[in-house]
Amino acid sequence: MEQDARESLIQELEYLKGVIESYNDQISRIGRVVDEINLSLSVIGNRKSIEGNETRVSIGYGVYVNARIENFDKLLLPIGSGIYREDSAENVENRLKSELQSLQASMDSLLEKRKESENRYETLLTVVQQASAQNQKQ
Numbered sequence: 001m002e003q004d005a006r007e008s009l010i011q012e013l014e015y016l017k018g019v020i021e022s023y024n025d026q027i028s029r030i031g032r033v034v035d036e037i038n039l040s041l042s043v044i045g046n047r048k049s050i051e052g053n054e055t056r057v058s059i060g061y062g063v064y065v066n067a068r069i070e071n072f073d074k075l076l077l078p079i080g081s082g083i084y085r086e087d088s089a090e091n092v093e094n095r096l097k098s099e100l101q102s103l104q105a106s107m108d109s110l111l112e113k114r115k116e117s118e119n120r121y122e123t124l125l126t127v128v129q130q131a132s133a134q135n136q137k138q
């Protein structure tokens with residue numbers, strides 16, 4: 001294999017490695033958001049057992065306060081830039097479920113693209129290794 005072609009393949013391997021790492025990061029971030037949404041859905045689904053009872057409420061940075069939730073009928077939903085909209089628990093639940101579907105579609109797409117990149121990486125790696133072994137024999 002010519003040196004230029006070999007270097008080109010090595011550069012593509014390095015590029016693909018970066019692409020795969022980027023996919024892994026995106027998949028991880030989506031996974032964390034999915035976990036958070038599932039937790040929210042769990043709490044909303046159990047709201048009748050929580051209402052009126054004392055529970056811990058996060059106030060940020062791992063700090064919690066004991067609180068009693070008296071009314072779970074209206075929730076505050078972030079809409080961006082620190083702005084919240086009050087909505088019914090049912091509407092929030094439906095919106096979160098819709099968001100989960102969208103995130104799952106994104107996750108599926110990323111997993112497919114990562115697999116394609118991994119397959120390409122493995123193919124190129126095999127070509128480079130075979131060429132190196134052949135060059136050593138000569």
